[in-house]
Amino acid sequence: xxxxxxxxxxxxxxxxxxxxxxxxxxxxxxxxxxxxxxxxxxxxxxxxxxxxxxxxxxxxxxxxxxxxxxxxxxxxxxxxxxxxxxxxxxxxxxxxxxxxxxxxxxxxxxxxxxxxxxxxxxxxxxxxxxxxxxxxxxxxxxxxxxxxxxxxxxxxxxxxxxxxxxxxxxxxxxxxxxxxxxxxxxxxxxxxxxxxxxxxxxxxxxxxxxxxxxxxxxxxxxxxxxxxxxxxxxxxxxxxxxxxxxxxxxxxxxxxxxxxxxxxxxxxxxxxxxxxxxxxxxxxxxxxxxxxxxxxxxxxxxxxxxxxxxxxxxxxxxxxxxxxxxxxxxxxxxxxxxxxxxxxxxxxxxxxxxxxxxxxxxxxxx
Amino acid sequence: xxxxxxxxxxxxxxxxxxxxxxxxxxxxxxxxxxxxxxxxxxxxxxxxxxxxxxxxxxxxxxxxxxxxxxxxxxxxxxxxxxxxxxxxxxxxxxxxxxxxxxxxxxxxxxxxxxxxxxxxxxxxxxxxxxxxxxxxxxxxxxxxxxxxxxxxxxxxxxxxxxxxxxxxxxxxxxxxxxxxxxxxxxxxxxxxxxxxxxxxxxxxxxxxxxxxxxxxxxxxxxxxxxxxxxxxxxxxxxxxxxxxxxxxxxxxxxxxxxxxxxxxxxxxxxxxxxxxxxxxxxxxxxxxxxxxxxxxxxxxxxxxxxxxxxxxxxxxxxxxxxxxxxxxxxxxxxxxxxxxxxxxxxxxxxxxxxxxxxxxxxxxxxxxxxxxxxxxxxxxxxxxxxxxxx
Numbered sequence: 049x050x051x052x053x054x055x056x057x058x059x060x061x062x063x064x065x066x067x068x069x070x071x072x073x074x075x076x077x078x079x080x081x082x083x084x085x086x087x088x089x090x091x092x093x094x095x096x097x098x099x100x101x102x103x104x105x106x107x108x109x110x111x112x113x114x115x116x117x118x119x120x121x122x123x124x125x126x127x128x129x130x131x132x133x134x135x136x137x138x139x140x141x142x143x144x145x146x147x148x149x150x151x152x153x154x155x156x157x158x159x160x161x162x163x164x165x166x167x168x169x170x171x172x173x174x175x176x177x178x179x180x181x182x183x184x185x186x187x188x189x190x191x192x193x194x195x196x197x198x199x200x201x202x203x204x205x206x207x208x209x210x211x212x213x214x215x216x217x218x219x220x221x222x223x224x225x226x227x228x229x230x231x232x233x234x235x236x237x238x239x240x241x242x243x244x245x246x247x248x249x250x251x252x253x254x255x256x257x258x259x260x261x262x263x264x265x266x267x268x269x270x271x272x273x274x275x276x277x278x279x280x281x282x283x284x285x286x287x288x289x290x291x292x293x294x295x296x297x298x299x300x301x302x303x304x305x306x307x308x309x310x311x312x313x314x315x316x317x318x319x320x321x322x323x324x325x326x327x328x329x330x331x332x333x334x335x336x337x338x339x340x341x342x343x344x345x346x347x348x349x350x351x352x353x354x355x356x357x358x359x360x361x362x363x364x365x366x367x368x369x370x371x372x373x374x375x376x377x378x379x380x381x382x383x384x385x386x387x388x389x390x391x392x393x394x395x396x397x398x399x400x401x402x403x404x405x406x407x408x409x410x411x412x413x414x
Numbered sequence: 415x416x417x418x419x420x421x422x423x424x425x426x427x428x429x430x431x432x433x434x435x436x437x438x439x440x441x442x443x444x445x446x447x448x449x450x451x452x453x454x455x456x457x458x459x460x461x462x463x464x465x466x467x468x469x470x471x472x473x474x475x476x477x478x479x480x481x482x483x484x485x486x487x488x489x490x491x492x493x494x495x496x497x498x499x500x501x502x503x504x505x506x507x508x509x510x511x512x513x514x515x516x517x518x519x520x521x522x523x524x525x526x527x528x529x530x531x532x533x534x535x536x537x538x539x540x541x542x543x544x545x546x547x548x549x550x551x552x553x554x555x556x557x558x559x560x561x562x563x564x565x566x567x568x569x570x571x572x573x574x575x576x577x578x579x580x581x582x583x584x585x586x587x588x589x590x591x592x593x594x595x596x597x598x599x600x601x602x603x604x605x606x607x608x609x610x611x612x613x614x615x616x617x618x619x620x621x622x623x624x625x626x627x628x629x630x631x632x633x634x635x636x637x638x639x640x641x642x643x644x645x646x647x648x649x650x651x652x653x654x655x656x657x658x659x660x661x662x663x664x665x666x667x668x669x670x671x672x673x674x675x676x677x678x679x680x681x682x683x684x685x686x687x688x689x690x691x692x693x694x695x696x697x698x699x700x701x702x703x704x705x706x707x708x709x710x711x712x713x714x715x716x717x718x719x720x721x722x723x724x725x726x727x728x729x730x731x732x733x734x735x736x737x738x739x740x741x742x743x744x745x746x747x748x749x750x751x752x753x754x755x756x757x758x759x760x761x762x763x764x765x766x767x768x769x770x771x772x773x774x775x776x777x778x779x780x781x782x783x784x785x786x787x788x789x790x791x792x793x794x795x796x797x798x799x800x801x802x803x804x
Contacts, residue, residue: 306801322793401699404700404701
C-alpha cells in the first residue's frame with residue numbers, strides 16, 4: 049500500500065520535473081537564480097511537505113522510504129529548494145510546536161514561506177566556534193552555512209544550553225538581532241548564508257524542544273540521522289545523472305572517427321562509475337526502509353554516498369574532456385551540488401571515522 | 415524435520431523455516447575444517463549428504479526433481495543461518511549454484527531426471543571445464559574439440575583453472591564441435607562429461623597460497639554418449655553464458671556472506687588487540703569505509719537474489735555483482751593482511767596464516783569468473799549500451 053503511494057508520488061514528481069525543466073529556459077532559470085518558484089509551489093501542492101508528517105497532524109506519514117525516493121529524484125533533476133527543511137525538519141518537529149509556531153509551519157507547508165534549519169552540526173568537523181547559546185530567553189551566537197538563510201522567513205535553531213545540553217527553538221527572520229550574511233557560492237542551487245543571532249529574545253512558545261538532555265538529545269539525533277539518510281539519497285540521484293549524461297556523451301562524441309564510448313579505456317571508466325552508482329542506489333533505498341537506524345550506521349551510508357558522488361563526478365568530468373571545465377556544460381552543476389552535499393553533516397572521511405569508531409568500540413554491531 | 419516430512423507437509427513461511435534451520439544447526443554436528451586443504455573434500459561431501467538428508471539442500475529446486483519447491487527467501491534465510499552457525503558450505507557448490515541451474519534450464523526431461531537428484535544429494539559433485547591455456551578472457555577462442563562419431567562425442571583438449579576437479583564426478587565441458595563456424599562462438603557445444611571416463615587426467619595446480627584448489631584437466635580421445643550433450647550441437651555458447659551468469663551473480667551472493675563472517679572475526683580481533691584503548695583514527699576510517707562497502711554490496715545482492723529467483727540470468731547486472739564482490743573481497747582481505755605489519759609473509763599463528771592465504775586468494779577475485787576488465791566491458795556494452803569496442 050505505502051509503496052504504491054510512493055511509486056505514484058515519484059512518478060508524478062518525475063513527470064513534473066521533466067515538464068517544468070524541459071520548458072525553454074526552465075532549467076537555466078532555476079539554476080541562474082538558484083531557485084524555481086514554479087517547482088517549489090508545484091511540489092508543495094503535490095503534498096511533498098506532508099510526506100513525513102504524521103496523520104494526526106494532517107500529514108501522509110509515508111515514511112523514510114517514500115521521502116528518500118523523492119530526494120533521489122531531487123538529485124537526479126537537480127531541483128533547487130530547502131527540501132530537507134520542509135520535507136524532513138518541519139514534519140519531525142511539528143508535534144512539539146506551539147500554536148503560534150504551528151501557524152508558521154503551516155504556511156511553510158503550503159510553500160508560501162521558507163523556514164530553514166540552522167544546525168551548527170551540519171558543518172561537520174569544520175564545526176562552528178560561536179555556537180548559539182540559549183541562556184534564559186536570550187539566544188546569541190552564529191550558525192554558518194545555513195542553506196537558503198538569506199531568503200528564509202524563519203529559522204529552526206539548534207542551540208546549546210550547557211555542556212551536552214541543547215534546545216531547539218524557532219526564530220523569526222525579522223526579529224531584532226537576527227542578521228544574515230550570504231556566502232559566495234560555487235554551487236548554483238544552494239545559496240548559503242551565515243546566520244548571526246545577537247541577543248535574540250526567545251519566548252516560551254518559540255521553544256520546540258526544551259533544554260532536556262534525554263528527550264531533546266534523542267530527537268535531535270534522530271533528526272540528524274534522517275537528514276543524513278536523505279542527503280545520501282539525493283547524492284545517489286546526483287551520481288545517477290552524472291553517469292547517465294556521461295554515457296550519453298560518450299555515445300555522441302567522436303574522436304579518431306568513432307564514438308569515444310567504443311574505446312576500452314573510456315568503457316572502463318564508465319563501468320566503474322556504474323558499479324558505484326548501482327551500489328549507492330541500492331544502499332540508500334534499502335537503508336531507507338529500515339526502522340530507526342543507528343547514527344553510526346547512517347554515517348556509513350552518508351560517507352559512501354558522498355564518496356560515490358564525488359568519484360563519479362570526477363570521472364564524469366574526465367569523460368567529457370575539455371568542455372567539462374567550462375560554465376557551458378550543465379553537468380558541472382550536478383558535480384558542484386554533490387560537493388556541497390559531500391560536506392554536509394560530515395564528509396566521507398568523517399563519516400567513515402564515526403562508523404569505524406563505533407564498530408571498534410563495539411557500540412555498533414556489524 | 416526431515417526431507418520426507420517436509421515434502422509431505424505444508425510449506426513453512428520464511429521465518430518459520432529460518433527457526434527450523436537454526437534449531438537444526440544448533441543440534442547438528444558441524445564439521446571443523448582441517449587446516450590442510452587436501453583433507454577437506456571427504457568431510458565436505460559428508461556434510462553435503464547430511465544437509466540433504468535433513469532437507470536443507472535444493473530449497474528452491476522443483477519438487478518433482480528432488481527439490482523442496484520453496485522460494486529464494488527460504489534459500490537466503492538458510493544461507494544466513496548456515497553462516498550464523500559458522501557451518502561450511504556443502505561440497506557440491508558448483509553443481510548447486512553454477513552448473514545445476516543451467517541443466518535445469520536447458521536439460522531434456524531425461525537429463526534432468528538423470529543429473530539433478532544426485533547433484534542435490536551430493537552423490538555427484540561437479541566442476542566446470544571452460545578456461546584453457548590459450549582461452550582465458552577470450553573464452554570463445556577455445557580449442558578443445560569434440561567430434562561426433564556415431565552416437566558419441568570424442569573430446570580432446572586441455573582445460574585449466576578447473577576448481578575442485580580432483581574431487582569432482584562430473585564436468586561441464588565447453589568444446590568446439592564446428593571448427594568451420596562463421597563466428598568462433600557459434601561452433602561450441604556444452605557437454606556433460608563423467609570424470610571417470612577413460613582419457614581424463616587431472617593435474618592439481620598449487621596456488622600461491624599453498625592450496626591446490628584448481629587443476630589442469632586433460633581430455634585425450636574421451637568418448638561421451640551423445641545423450642550428454644546439453645542443449646543443441648554448436649549451440650553451447652548461450653548455455654555457457656547462463657552458467658557464467660550464475661557464477662557471477664549466485665556465487666557473489668554466497669561469497670558476500672562468507673566475507674561478512676571474515677569481517678566480523680577481523681573486528682573481534684582488532685577489538686581485542688586494542689585492549690581498551692581508543693581506536694586509531696586511520697584504522698577507524700579504514701574499518702568504516704570497508705563496512706560501508708560491505709553494506710552497499712549487501713543491499714545490491716538483495717536485488718540480485720530477487721532477480722535470480724525471477725530467472726533473469728544471464729544479465730549484465732551479473733557483472734556488477736562480480737565487480738562488487740571483487741571490490742569488497744580485496745578491500746577486506748587487504749586490511750586484514752596489512753594489520754599483520756612486518757609478519758605479513760611470516761605469520762605467527764594459524765589465524766595469521768589464514769589471513770595471508772585469504773589475502774593471496776583475494777587477489778584472484780579480479781581474475782576468476784571473468785576478469786574485472788572483461789566485466790567492466792560487459793557493463794559498458796550491455797548495461798550502458800555503449801558501442802562495441804576493441
